Amino acid sequence: MATASTPSEIESMDAAAIERGLPEFAPATLAALIRRTNDEYWNENAPTIPDPLYDRIVEALRRVEPEHPVLDELGERTPEGEVIEADAITSIPPEERLGAPVRHARSMLSLDKCYGPEDLYSWAEKFEGDVLVMPKMDGVACSLRYDQDGKLVLAATRGNGSEGEDITVNALEVEDIPKQLERDGHGLKDLAIEVRGELFMRLSVFERFKEQYSNPRNLTAGAIKNKERGKTRAYSLSFYAYDLVNHELEHERDKFATLKAAGFVVEECDFVARDQLQAAYETWSQRRAKIDYEIDGVVYRAAEVGEQQRLGETGHHPRWSIAYKFQGDTGTTSLEDVLWSVSRTGTITPVALFKAIELSGAMIGRAGLFNLNHFEDLGLSKGATIEVTRRGGVIPYVERTVSPGPGAELFEIPKRCPACSSPAVRRKKRDGEFLYCSKPEACVSARLGELQHFAKVIDIQGFGPKVVAQAVDAGLLSSPADFYILRAEDLEELERLGRRSAQNLVDQVEAHKQVELATFLQALGIDHLGKQNAALLASEFRTLEAVRGLDRDALLEVKGIKDAIADALLAGLAARAELIDHLLEHVQVIDLPAKLEGEDEAAAVEGPLGGHSFLFTGTLEAFGRKQAQDKVEQNGGVAASGVNKELDYLVIGAGKGAKSSKQKKAEKLIEGGAKLKIITEGEFLEMIGEA
Template sequence: MTEAEAGRRLRQLAKEIARHNRLYHDQDAPEISDADYDALVRENAALEAEYPHLVRADSPNAQVGAAPSSALAKVTHARPMLSLENAFSAEDVHDFVRRARRFLSLSEDEPVALTAEPKIDGLSASLRYEGGTLVLAATRGDGTVGEDVTPNVRTINDIPQQLTGAPDVLEVRGEVYMSKADFAALNERQAAAGGKVFANPRNGAAGSLRQKDPANTAARPLRFLAHGWGELSEPLGTTQAEAVEHLRALGFPVDERFGLFPGADAALAHYAAIEHARADLPFDIDGVVYKLDRLDWQERLGFVGRAPRWAIAHKFPAEKAETTLERIEIQVGRTGKLTPIGRLRPVGVGGVIVSNVTLHNRDEIARLGLREGDRVRIQRAGDVIPQVVENLTPDEDRPAFRYPDHCPACGSEAVAEEGEVDIRCTGGLVCPAQRLERLKHFVSRGAMDIDGLGEKTIVEFADLGWIEKPSDIFRLGVHRTDMLGREGWKEKSVDALLAAIEARKGFDSARLLFGLGIRHVGIVTARDLLKCFGTIDALQAAARGDDGIAELSAVEGVGPVVAEAVHDFFHEPHNREEVAALLRFAAPAPFVSQARETEWSGKTIVFTGSLETMSRDEAKAQAERLGARAAGSVSAKTDLVVAGPGAGSKLKKAEELGIRVATEEEWARIVAEA
């Protein structure tokens, strides 16, 4: 998959998963199985691991879980409940350990012990005890805010109500689940009584725990296994293994397959044993979780995005199946790319019904010799991404699939840029597919997040000519009277929509920048750019400068491809006109970094040479926590250069420009005193 394809697919996934979240959590009317939903989430995580600079604010990985239901009270977690990055092979696990070694500056002979335990397919929950008494239980929700399920959790026999010898404040994290046998029995009872039949044990556990009436939860066979903790008034131990054993001693159930291993090879052997026993386990699992055992190392490693650097989930391998490719359809995205989608005769793969696959591009269709009606073998890579791996009828005497050379949405010519395999519509703003997709992207949850402007409404208003470009959204108030005269629009709904639009004035500038739909600029890249330039106006001025591409490329996390895309965007007059209109109507707030305020806030720091007491990644993370920007090159705007042994041209340039230079030891003192 190319980078552009990955960005397109991440946007599609964000939209699709958000819709299923609303159906499941707000409307209690899911359209897909829980396992199918999990597969979408895991596909998103796999793509983000491969293209970290394309990570979106509204991705499941960034959001951690799902938004809390409006039917239950909300709880803000004392410490966020984070998700995990995924591994799909033994090499991925070794890479995970190697990354930790590099970050911690460990030698190759330094042992890195890991804990390993099954990853239960349940519902994450946090249990808060104060003075040994259970006072609060919450679901993970979106990782920051969850649902208060305290009365429901009190009905689960596995969960102690009182503790002896526990810290004064103790938050225990774990999974609420339903065993396979209990799930089967529950569904039999539900079917006999004419009630809801659940798709799988995880769905059954989630639906049972999130009941409004605790009596309904009490009638469901829920279980709990502990695997971690949140806020603590005192440590549970110095290692993961010690802390988990402490939880077991306090009375919390811990899976018997939890173990401590001296390194990655031993942990992988345990993974193989668990995979072999998977079918016979009493509950569903979808992999094994590894964590660095030493808690001081976990503290140093910290987090990247919404996941810890010190833990990873090793997923079980792909399962394959055979089916028929019934149709090949072409979708036109907001950037004009023509993406082929394969419509399959539905088939079960690893417990999930698959009916659609992405065929990536014209070259992939040609490589596999795919035609409508072919028998194909598909797999879900790492139980995640449905893909065609083999054409089982390549030699039949039927014509090859003809890839379109004109856009199916507007009829404009469709061509491939030099050096690219992607076919794109040349219609630009005259193409209805692109116009609508750009508008939908602008109002999406990861961008401006405007409630009430769903796809149906955007299509309706676009057909009326009320919305042609994003800035028109902020002028919809002039159509209030006309809206009230339309079917389905009452005064309450019209005013709610206009209020939602008004609430987005003064909104996050990074999300507005992301919402512009600049190629290659995901939400993380948008934040990196604004972390450097502060405002969209300043970014535009830099992009249009004589050395615009070079100045943009110097931003940490922004390479020449992204820099050129931003440069090209702001050199188009109609883009500048639209940005000016958005800045006038939406007036986004200047970007504010989440780093703490110090004397180094807003300063630019460059690290060069060999660092001996820490890795380059750890040093950059320290700079960012001080509110500074870690840049990759020295310029007149650099405030400090930290030079280790072997520093070369960057050190020389710093000296020529009269920039302050510090040793690694001096940098450590700066961090300690800040």
């Protein structure tokens, strides 16, 4: 259940405490944390929560209460007082309106964020044309308005997106901000325009102030709002223009050319094809340590203005732009294995398993490798030293191979689907090459069914269809043996699974590492090896080793095992041999004690029902259907699942009603010579001594 926190608890929470409690926080607590963080970042310039964690808090609230009013308050708090429209405030002298609240003519929205290539390429599939790529400056966003004569008449901070703070008088002291635009060419003559960009401080300038201030961004925010005339100039702030709002141009390339011609300093930006988005990110990531300003990610924007207009905006962000944030903690560890996980869509994704390391406050032991190109570029071998990040403090990602493992024998791409053995096919998509099962429909449904069947038979509580499907999609489950290597840290990333629920699932698995032989056999999901036949094999052969060593003749000697069933059981045991081996690495199968010499089949099964199979039909008066099946097993019988030639007894309920389909089928089998007997509920009660 979601829990609310008191105001004092919220104020005292550090990042680690928030990380631990995030899955369980009530909407009120999430909202209070957002308000606290907004105030620290925008107004006090002293944030205590990392950006990736803040993003997760916002997303958590957006999932559970998307209409919460705090989601409209994201960003800087505007000063108190009457809000003045942008068109009206210019009639007041700049020195008299410093700090006044001003309403933007057009909202300055936030950017949607991503922390991995999957989300980035998914975003890029929504539009046509090339993509503008530019650094995400870690500064103060602001709007500049120029009148028809090209004169700067208004500068305002982004604020909460709708309303900002007037900083015109101080913006006039920033050298990179033109006070008068160059009007020749590019259609700027006699046109009032709005330019948006980022105020920032170069690292070389910050060297003069780093003893007094924690970072350039905080100093920039304070300097541009300084109430003392002339003080802003002393901080040598810079301005990066990145958007021209109300000028009708067809392409972002035209916008940047116009900005440069108008007199703005335009930092580096690139236009790339959509299959180069990740490469562009890597380029900026590598350059980050060498450039003279702080950036915290890369911004992507659909380059064609027509596509931007088609995509439109949400109340929070434009759909045509996204920020790919730089990653969280980085560490090196040793690669132990590569698994190939099959998703519900049939995609076969490599998953790196490595010695667990702590990143961004969590223990990480596995990471998806995205696509075949990334897998091949890494050149992975067992024991290799790899560099792992938790991108955005959330998504584990193998960045590179630091050194190969002993022997350096590389892991290979499988030729067959690891889930169903159908041929694996390699296909090229816009965002790289991927491996697919050639028969995904049969493969996926079979694998999900296999996993759900295993959990149900072993009685591992909590792994319903939705949880299993999510775990498959996340690359956590591909085989029943994977249940036993699940970690709470991995499961808690699944939707609606907090740390407590994830730990409960892991505890359930841990509690079912000792499995009786009949249950283990049934859980394998082999055709014709249901509850009845699993009990028969366990009773007859006593140990898993003996069952695995069976031949056809030995099986045919078991009552109820005919030719077709024997063949299916042998084929199934052979096909599951590798799975059984993997399961035995984690599970102890409890064999039955050896039979006493001369003990016959009936004696081997204790109880008055002597190993015979029973099926119920109609309305029972003495007890319910499940209770009746339990009575059969408690008295040494086998609860059957259907009417067939191997069934010993069909029990007809004492309740009134027409003949059931089971009874009609049983009568037909008896006419054909089957030894099946139809008995009443009363006769069954006599057999177990409860009449």
